[in-house]
Amino acid sequence: MTTTYGVLSEGLEKHYGDVHALRGLDLAVAEGTVCGVLGPNGAGKTTAVRVLTTLTAPDGGSARVAGHDVVREAGAVRAAIGVTGQNASVDGELSGRQNLRLFAKLLRFRGEAARARADELLERFELTEAADRPARTYSGGMRRRLDLAASLLTRPRVLFLDEPTAGLDPHSRNQIWAAVRELADRGTTVLLTTQYLEEADQLADDIVLIDQGRVAHRGTPTELKARIGSYAEVVVPHESALVPAAGVLDQLTGTEPVLDHERRTVGAVATDTTLTLPRIVRELDAAGVPVIDASLRPPTLDEVFLRLTDRGDGRTSPPLKETAA
Amino acid sequence: MSSTALTHEQTVTPATSAPIADALAMLGRHLQRIKAAPGVMILTQTMPITMLLFFGYVFGSALAMPGQEYRAFLVPGLLAATAANGIMVGMFQASQDCHRGVMDRLRTLPMSRAAVPFGQTAADLLTTAIGMIPLILVGLAVGWRIEGGPLAALGAFGLLLLLRFATSWLGCWLGLLIRNEEIAGQLGSATFILPLLSSAYIPTDNLPGWLRTVAEWNPISAMASATRELFGNASPAADAAWPVAHPVAGTLAWSVVLLAVFVPLSVRRHARGGE
Ligand SMILES: Nc1ncnc2c1ncn2[C@@H]1O[C@H](COP(=O)(O)OP(=O)(O)O)[C@@H](O)[C@H]1O
Ligand SMILES: [Mg+2]
Numbered sequence: 001m002t003t004t005y006g007v008l009s010e011g012l013e014k015h016y017g018d019v020h021a022l023r024g025l026d027l028a029v030a031e032g033t034v035c036g037v038l039g040p041n042g043a044g045k046t047t048a049v050r051v052l053t054t055l056t057a058p059d060g061g062s063a064r065v066a067g068h069d070v071v072r073e074a075g076a077v078r079a080a081i082g083v084t085g086q087n088a089s090v091d092g093e094l095s096g097r098q099n100l101r102l103f104a105k106l107l108r109f110r111g112e113a114a115r116a117r118a119d120e121l122l123e124r125f126e127l128t129e130a131a132d133r134p135a136r137t138y139s140g141g142m143r144r145r146l147d148l149a150a151s152l153l154t155r156p157r158v159l160f161l162d163e164p165t166a167g168l169d170p171h172s173r174n175q176i177w178a179a180v181r182e183l184a185d186r187g188t189t190v191l192l193t194t195q196y197l198e199e200a201d202q203l204a205d206d207i208v209l210i211d212q213g214r215v216a217h218r219g220t221p222t223e224l225k226a227r228i229g230s231y232a233e234v235v236v237p238h239e240s241a242l243v244p245a246a247g248v249l250d251q252l253t254g255t256e257p258v259l260d261h262e263r264r265t266v267g268a269v270a271t272d273t274t275l276t277l278p279r280i281v282r283e284l285d286a287a288g289v290p291v292i293d294a295s296l297r298p299p300t301l302d303e304v305f306l307r308l309t310d311r312g313d314g315r316t317s318p319p320l321k322e323t324a325a
Numbered sequence: 326m327s328s329t330a331l332t333h334e335q336t337v338t339p340a341t342s343a344p345i346a347d348a349l350a351m352l353g354r355h356l357q358r359i360k361a362a363p364g365v366m367i368l369t370q371t372m373p374i375t376m377l378l379f380f381g382y383v384f385g386s387a388l389a390m391p392g393q394e395y396r397a398f399l400v401p402g403l404l405a406a407t408a409a410n411g412i413m414v415g416m417f418q419a420s421q422d423c424h425r426g427v428m429d430r431l432r433t434l435p436m437s438r439a440a441v442p443f444g445q446t447a448a449d450l451l452t453t454a455i456g457m458i459p460l461i462l463v464g465l466a467v468g469w470r471i472e473g474g475p476l477a478a479l480g481a482f483g484l485l486l487l488l489r490f491a492t493s494w495l496g497c498w499l500g501l502l503i504r505n506e507e508i509a510g511q512l513g514s515a516t517f518i519l520p521l522l523s524s525a526y527i528p529t530d531n532l533p534g535w536l537r538t539v540a541e542w543n544p545i546s547a548m549a550s551a552t553r554e555l556f557g558n559a560s561p562a563a564d565a566a567w568p569v570a571h572p573v574a575g576t577l578a579w580s581v582v583l584l585a586v587f588v589p590l591s592v593r594r595h596a597r598g599g600e
Contacts, residue, residue, distance in 0.1 A: 053433050054432070054433065055429055055432055055433060055598055056598065056600065057600070075342075075435060078433060078434060078435040079435035081433065083430070083433040085426060085429065085430065087426050088426075089425060089426030089427055089429060089430040090427075090430070091354065091358070091425075091427055092425065093357075093358040093361045093362050094354065094357055094358065094361065095361075098354075098357055102350060102353070102354050103434070105346070105350040105353075106347055106350055106431075106434050106436045107434065107435070107436075108343070108346075117333065120330045121330060123330065124330035124331060134361055134362075150430075152331055152332075152333070153333065154333055155332045155333045179331060182331050183331055183332065186331070186332050188332070
């Protein structure tokens with residue numbers, strides 16, 4: 001059996017003047033899977049999406065989307081994709097309904113079908129009540145939902161979502177997550193970019209970590225979490241408890257704890273995925289260490305990057321020092 | 326909430342492009358925008374009327390021409406300035422659509438790319454045709470008359486709309502270049518100077534030599550003279566530069582040149598997304 005790819009890129013390059021936005025980006029998203037492209041601000045996520053959706057021609061390398069070359073067969077690519085960009089780009093003067101009908105007409109729906117399809121999607125994304133107001137009066141989350149609805153008028157083979165939930169309220173975020181899951185279940189290939197590890201973890205079959213225009217790491221969310229572990233942090237009531245607490249964490253995690261005297265916290269990376277918060281608290285208690293707060297949380301994106309990438313300062317996998325809580 | 330709404334049986338849109346249907350859809354979008362927010366359109370349409378009353382009665386009394394005669398001179402000039410205003414309107418609309426990401430969004434669709442600027446300029450043409458009516462009515466009320474034949478008058482309207490269409494493409498191209506609605510807005514306000522450097526508001530015969538040359542090569546002067554000739558208000562000055570001495574041919578030439586240059590440039594620029 002051969003794998004077919006919804007998105008396949010090799011050595012994509014893109015320069016903006018002196019800025020090297022993509023430096024040989026390789027992506028392979030198997031048909032029907034969800035790929036989370038995770039990266040900090042400026043990593044090249046939007047540029048990658050723009051190249052793959054035919055908005056921008058690459059300076060080097062090649063890419064195929066739904067089997068078509070993004071440069072030579074751009075028209076066929078456009079006919080096969082749905083795109084929701086980083087900034088919702090519906091027409092603010094038109095109402096939600098007018099926007100969807102316009103897009104439906106441009107996608108060759110006939111009059112009655114355009115109206116029916118628009119109404120169906122307004123309902124699905126809970127926009128029926130606001131359907132006849134100008135879209136500029138919508139909240140950020142409503143605009144984003146409208147934008148996503150416009151991408152789903154037809155059934156795209158590959159859907160691109162550039163930071164679909166950045167800055168959104170939890171309700172809108174959950175709606176967008178639910179839509180992505182449902183589409184994935186029905187076989188749509190999805191490439192979404194995000195700055196949130198949690199979002200990639202929730203939605204993606206595979207995560208590609210990109211940094212400075214190239215892939216820094218790729219794997220399933222489980223593999224990624226196993227490699228980067230989680231972060232245990234304990235807050236003690238007075239400074240004299242810091243060292244005993246560090247001793248316990250050292251034993252539990254096997255990594256060197258980091259002490260913060262000012263905030264009276266001790267933290268350590270835990271790569272053992274079976275470690276639980278109750279166990280940490282029990283061990284601390286058994287050792288007679290007073291604790292006022294304890295947490296075991298996934299690392300932040302910054303911490304992931306510190307551990308998995310060489311950020312040019314020579315530290316490939318440094319201890320997680322001085323990370324803001 | 327229906328769970329089947331997300332996916333639709335229509336997977337892939339036909340690859341055959343339908344430029345006319347797409348352009349009509351885009352035209353519809355611009356008309357809906359005007360309907361939703363008519364303020365800007367009303368403002369641009371009332372501007373020349375305000376100027377007609379202000380210049381016509383305030384300056385008219387100070388100029389060598391008697392007031393009544395100056396107002397009859399001014400109406401065709403204001404119509405010509407309206408024809409040139411496509412630059413400002415086209416530039417602002419295209420810039421705004423780039424700025425707000427609408428252009429890029431449309432560029433991801435399997436639609437005709439030429440349809441986007443065509444839809445915009447066609448909508449502008451339509452609204453201008455309607456928008457000129459109040460100015461004409463006020464013009465008639467303050468003493469301007471259509472003194473040529475009905476065919477010539479139709480020719481004048483046709484020529485005004487042709488130049489408007491051409492300047493609207495020039496504006497569209499500028500907007501696709503600027504891609505920033507604030508800058509486009511400021512540059513657009515600066516275009517008020519263009520009719521001041523033409524025969525739209527004042528006769529150019531008494532201008533100093535070099536300024537007269539500049540003014541006579543300004544397409545608005547050819548347009549103003551053509552309008553005055555076709556409406557039977559004044560004959561063209563024989564000693565003027567060619568486009569003003571032969572204003573109908575001159576305006577046609579200006580329009581054709583602008584269209585020949587800026588239609589392909591705008592279409593290509595939109596297709597490439599400003600790169
Ligand atoms: N149109 C552009 N002109 C100049 N530089 C750009 C442009 N678009 C992106 N860049 C630069 O390219 C790099 C990658 O940007 P981007 O793809 O937007 O990253 P991300 O989406 O991951 O935040 C950044 O350094 C950004 O400043
Ligand atoms: Mg981005």
